[in-house]
Amino acid sequence: MLTCKDFLRELSDYLDENLGAEARTQLEQHIAACPNCWVIADTTKKTIRVYKGMDPYPIPADVEARLMQALERKMAAKQPK
Amino acid sequence: MTASGLTGSDESVLVAQARQNDALAFSELVRRYENKIFRLALHITQNREDAEDVLQESFLKAYEHLDQFQGNSKFYTWIVRIAVNQALMKLRRRKTDKSVSLDEQFDTGEDTLVREIAAWDENPEQQFSREELGEILESAIQSLEPPYRSVFVLRDIEDFSTEETAQSLDLSIPAVKSRLLRARLQLREKLTRHFKRKGDNAFAYL
Numbered sequence: 001m002l003t004c005k006d007f008l009r010e011l012s013d014y015l016d017e018n019l020g021a022e023a024r025t026q027l028e029q030h031i032a033a034c035p036n037c038w039v040i041a042d043t044t045k046k047t048i049r050v051y052k053g054m055d056p057y058p059i060p061a062d063v064e065a066r067l068m069q070a071l072e073r074k075m076a077a078k079q080p081k
Numbered sequence: 082m083t084a085s086g087l088t089g090s091d092e093s094v095l096v097a098q099a100r101q102n103d104a105l106a107f108s109e110l111v112r113r114y115e116n117k118i119f120r121l122a123l124h125i126t127q128n129r130e131d132a133e134d135v136l137q138e139s140f141l142k143a144y145e146h147l148d149q150f151q152g153n154s155k156f157y158t159w160i161v162r163i164a165v166n167q168a169l170m171k172l173r174r175r176k177t178d179k180s181v182s183l184d185e186q187f188d189t190g191e192d193t194l195v196r197e198i199a200a201w202d203e204n205p206e207q208q209f210s211r212e213e214l215g216e217i218l219e220s221a222i223q224s225l226e227p228p229y230r231s232v233f234v235l236r237d238i239e240d241f242s243t244e245e246t247a248q249s250l251d252l253s254i255p256a257v258k259s260r261l262l263r264a265r266l267q268l269r270e271k272l273t274r275h276f277k278r279k280g281d282n283a284f285a286y287l
Contacts, residue, residue: 008194008195008262008266009262011262011265011266012258012261012262012265013258015265036198039198039199039200040195040198040266040269042200042201043199043200043201043269043272043273043276044265044266044269046201046205046272046276047265047268047269047272048237048265050205050206050214050218050272051218051233051237051238051268052237052238052240053206054215054218054238055211055215056116056117056120057116057119057120057123058116059115059116059119059136063119063133063136064115066133066137067111067115067133067136067137067140068108068111070137070141071107071108071111071140071141071144072104074141074144074145075102075104075107075144078102078144078145
């Protein structure tokens, strides 16, 4: 029988679906019998989900302008004469 | 050809053209990835000025060393690796007066990983505006120590595999896995404060 510690150690691989069938079944049996671990698995899964769905952060226009200027200077120096 | 004419071009074609000193091709590669690289740099450094430096240094370095880029990995993976190194260097420089090193072996004991256990709604993020949610997520990431933050950002935000993350950060696969677990659990803990189901006693299950 898995302990809560065993469960916690395998949690990431479980959520990433990187476990073999047997280990997966053991974990699922543990979650079904242990409300605390069920909550931890569920809320960790949701944590990963909200971060994956995070809005893309567009680069500010002034930052992009300075990047392009720096690149142009570099490129001009590298261009064959 | 104008830069916009390159928008749909295959990445390997752009890299080959950029290697021939084609400035437009390289600019197109920059345009494709600048948003992601800036966000990554911002997440790791947690500082806008540092992130801008990292962004510039990364693309300038990439341009300079384009001949060293091996075609067997994706250009994006390569530029991320450069950016991560630049960002970690910034952090090291800023943290020289502190005792915590990025490479230090961290305590991986599980005992302190879970404190609060409370169920969340099905879609707890919908209780917040986009701005509020963004702030909650960013401030939770900010609270992670850099070794955990870097692993989490690469694995769960940039969607890198465990192997790619290990490579980019010069870590072993077990180290990536244990840091990822701790990062996820720490974030879960932070988010629980905002996302737990209203009316539930935080310790109802204990």
